[in-house]
Amino acid sequence: MDIAAGIDELRARLGRKRSIAFVPTMGNLHEGHLQLMRTARRHARFVVASIFVNRLQFAPHEDFDTYPRTFEADCEKLASCGVDLVFAPEERELYPEPQSFFVEPPELGAQLEGEFRPGFFRGVATVVMKLFNIVRPNVAVFGKKDYQQLMIVRGMVRQLNLAIDVIGDEIARAPDGLALSSRNGYLSAQERAEAPRLHQTLLWVKSQILTGMHDLALLEGRAIEKLKQNQWQIDYIAVRKQSDLQLPRLSDRDLVVLAAVKLGTTRLIDNVEFSV
Amino acid sequence: MDIAAGIDELRARLGRKRSIAFVPTMGNLHEGHLQLMRTARRHARFVVASIFVNRLQFAPHEDFDTYPRTFEADCEKLASCGVDLVFAPEERELYPEPQSFFVEPPELGAQLEGEFRPGFFRGVATVVMKLFNIVRPNVAVFGKKDYQQLMIVRGMVRQLNLAIDVIGDEIARAPDGLALSSRNGYLSAQERAEAPRLHQTLLWVKSQILTGMHDLALLEGRAIEKLKQNQWQIDYIAVRKQSDLQLPRLSDRDLVVLAAVKLGTTRLIDNVEFSV
Numbered sequence: 001m002d003i004a005a006g007i008d009e010l011r012a013r014l015g016r017k018r019s020i021a022f023v024p025t026m027g028n029l030h031e032g033h034l035q036l037m038r039t040a041r042r043h044a045r046f047v048v049a050s051i052f053v054n055r056l057q058f059a060p061h062e063d064f065d066t067y068p069r070t071f072e073a074d075c076e077k078l079a080s081c082g083v084d085l086v087f088a089p090e091e092r093e094l095y096p097e098p099q100s101f102f103v104e105p106p107e108l109g110a111q112l113e114g115e116f117r118p119g120f121f122r123g124v125a126t127v128v129m130k131l132f133n134i135v136r137p138n139v140a141v142f143g144k145k146d147y148q149q150l151m152i153v154r155g156m157v158r159q160l161n162l163a164i165d166v167i168g169d170e171i172a173r174a175p176d177g178l179a180l181s182s183r184n185g186y187l188s189a190q191e192r193a194e195a196p197r198l199h200q201t202l203l204w205v206k207s208q209i210l211t212g213m214h215d216l217a218l219l220e221g222r223a224i225e226k227l228k229q230n231q232w233q234i235d236y237i238a239v240r241k242q243s244d245l246q247l248p249r250l251s252d253r254d255l256v257v258l259a260a261v262k263l264g265t266t267r268l269i270d271n272v273e274f275s276v
Numbered sequence: 277m278d279i280a281a282g283i284d285e286l287r288a289r290l291g292r293k294r295s296i297a298f299v300p301t302m303g304n305l306h307e308g309h310l311q312l313m314r315t316a317r318r319h320a321r322f323v324v325a326s327i328f329v330n331r332l333q334f335a336p337h338e339d340f341d342t343y344p345r346t347f348e349a350d351c352e353k354l355a356s357c358g359v360d361l362v363f364a365p366e367e368r369e370l371y372p373e374p375q376s377f378f379v380e381p382p383e384l385g386a387q388l389e390g391e392f393r394p395g396f397f398r399g400v401a402t403v404v405m406k407l408f409n410i411v412r413p414n415v416a417v418f419g420k421k422d423y424q425q426l427m428i429v430r431g432m433v434r435q436l437n438l439a440i441d442v443i444g445d446e447i448a449r450a451p452d453g454l455a456l457s458s459r460n461g462y463l464s465a466q467e468r469a470e471a472p473r474l475h476q477t478l479l480w481v482k483s484q485i486l487t488g489m490h491d492l493a494l495l496e497g498r499a500i501e502k503l504k505q506n507q508w509q510i511d512y513i514a515v516r517k518q519s520d521l522q523l524p525r526l527s528d529r530d531l532v533v534l535a536a537v538k539l540g541t542t543r544l545i546d547n548v549e550f551s552v
Contacts, residue, residue, distance in 0.1 A: 161406045
């Protein structure tokens with residue numbers, strides 16, 4: 001497995017390859033990331049992963065400085081699942097000057113995650129566009145855990161005419177249901193024991209809707225109450241349409257329940273897709 | 277010369293070509309455009325031109341509906357200067373859904389042209405990004421008449437890491453100095469006779485600075501006065517640094533004087549680069 005830190009170096013190593021799958025990451029890799037790599041492996045002859053903690057998508061109060069950097073361990077994991085090339089630029093390689101051109105996502109980017117993380121999706125869309133233009137993949141793989149991010153990337157690719165097939169990969173979970181996340185490492189032992197309640201609560205919302213419960217606001221309220229009773233702080237729990245993450249009408253069949261919540265100081269997100 | 281109206285058709289015809297120069301236009305082609313095509317011809321083995329009147333860069337009060345469409349004549353001209361492929365999409369091909377992802381240019385995009393044409397550079401940057409992603413050229417050629425546009429495109433390419441060499445081509449002028457423009461066709465005979473005064477005035481500003489005049493605000497004011505006395509309406513006449521179009525300091529050597537002015541209902545732009 002090769003590692004490139006420079007854009008020119010990366011482009012030279014990619015040469016004229018015709019079948020490239022790309023998985024962008026912020027490092028601190030876990031089994032969820034490795035699943036994305038294996039999915040990428042099945043879709044192209046050459047797999048590129050990137051490791052870059054993108055300051056542009058962190059708000060000033062967020063954990064950019066303390067975000068875990070585990071480069072050596074990450075590279076061992078990537079090599080073990082057949083990644084061919086890792087792009088690991090320094091910040092000054094991707095942002096040699098203050099970024100002033102942005103890919104600006106639509107209204108959707110200001111809802112849910114966007115409401116609680118202003119500028120997040122602009123930062124994501126901009127760095128993903130940059131990475132896409134550097135790597136020029138045929139296929140890109142993103143996890144469904146960041147459900148709204150996947151929708152933003154799909155929208156950007158479609159509306160800005162990138163010739164990239166965006167694949168959404170299923171959420172990897174611990175045996176007790178907790179969605180794998182780099183931020184799970186922030187949880188205390190006690191919090192880690194409590195954490196699966198998030199997924200259980202989303203499954204409960206799904207089951208309520210499948211058994212005919214139509215009052216989504218009431219249901220969201222009850223789910224919030226369940227978590228609050230167990231010391232969770234809630235950013236949102238929301239049932240939305242899969243297609244555009246807007247509020248569902250009675251006729252909508254393909255739904256997703258999304259949540260962003262805090263346990264202590266650790267913010268976790270999760271979601272469950274289902275069809276009624 | 278081939279003509280493609282569809283994105284898939286265009287991509288199929290481009291195949292795996294490795295040396296592509298691209299010139300985006302809004303049609304109604306004149307000698308200035310053809311000069312861009314010949315420049316493109318010198319920089320690549322395969323030349324693609326596009327003809328697309330981009331609604332996104334017109335303000336509601338501007339001339340989108342009346343902008344001249346002269347497709348047959350345009351294609352004859354393009355064929356005569358060795359263009360290999362014309363991309364001429366319908367609006368629904370480039371905008372099958374309302375555009376909601378935009379490439380947002382920085383502050384520079386709100387000055388000069390941006391001040392008088394709100395949203396113009398966002399519209400330009402977004403459609404140029406789309407066209408770049410469709411054509412995937414190695415080289416793109418833009419005229420220096422739209423000086424600020426050229427700077428915006430260069431900035432976008434650099435900051436969003438497109439692997440495209442952007443070439444700025446010199447302004448093509450009529451023998452009397454008037455910069456060639458599709459909008460010159462809107463001028464009455466009387467206005468056309470008056471029109472060269474714009475270039476003459478910009479040359480006068482240049483000559484004043486070269487002979488040691490340092491009070492740029494005073495100079496701009498005198499230039500504006502000269503034109504106003506001859507029934508011109510002024511959006512701006514501004515002396516700026518070539519490098520970033522910001523206000524020059526005394527130490528700055530490479531300058532450009534830019535103007536946007538109206539003669540009757542026709543808005544003309546022009547500029548003159550010079551070094552002191």
